[in-house]
Amino acid sequence: DGAKFKNINLINVIIVSATNSNMGGLVGYAVNMTEDSIYNCHVSGVINESNSNRWNIGGVVGNCSSGDGVYSINKCSFEGNIKSSVSANSYIGGICGSCSTSIKNSYSSGNIVAPSASVLGGLCGVLYQNNVCSYSYSLVNINEGLNAVGERIGGLLGEVGNGSRVLKSWARGSVSGESYVGGFVGYNNGSINDCYSTGFVVGNTDVGGFCGSSNGSIINSVWDTETSGQTTSSGGIGKTTAEMKNKQTYIDLGWSI
DSSP, X not given: OOOOEEEEEEEEEEEOOOSSSEXXXXXXXXXXXXXXXXEEEEEEEEEEXXXXXXXXXXXXXXXXXXXXXXXXXXXXXXXXXXXXXOOSEEEEXXXXXXXXXXXXXXXXXXXXXXXXXXXXXXXXXXXXXXXXXXXXXXXXXXXXXXXXXXXXXXXXXXEEOTTOEEESOEEOSOEEXXXXXXXXEEEESSEEESOEEOOOEEOSEEEESSEEEESSEEESOEEXXXXXXXXXXXXXXXXXXXXXXXXXXXXXXXXXX
């Protein structure tokens, strides 16, 4: 409650269970966090939920909350694998599972394997209302090659809440799920600006190269129609691989390059 974590590097962690619903590489549950409460913290290793039915799981923090719009997570990373067998609603992300705070300048890489779970994101499972994710990216592959049945699954974020904003961020990992599946975000109720995705996307209903389903706004954001295997999206602008690699594409969108 109100703690500070700064300048920490955890290497080759192995976490296989927890005594409550929250699991994280650095901290399971963090509440009432303030600006930069989790700052310059980096985790590598394996987090394996191991049939213990935990549902807030993150490479750095399982469940984190602060005042609206407060950047509690800054300059953090996770590199490794997260595995879960939970079949109910869950919140799983490379940095944070259930994120009721803002996050910036952070990245994740590796794999999330949770074929029955819902609300999965390469960076965060869910970014709750009135928060911000900016200048961050994910290289995490989610359920790669698996017949996954979860919903709200995205390369960067599984779900963006009402009033939340995602700015100048990107995702390049593959994504597989049943419904509300997108290369960048699975389900969007907020606003997304100046972002892109390139990962391969697999799903059955409400599937998009960039976004599975959006009730919010997606502005000046693009996805690769070739590498994603998806020519449609609920928001975003589809581009060929050649166009994605052309600087003029982003200049025309008004990006600062």
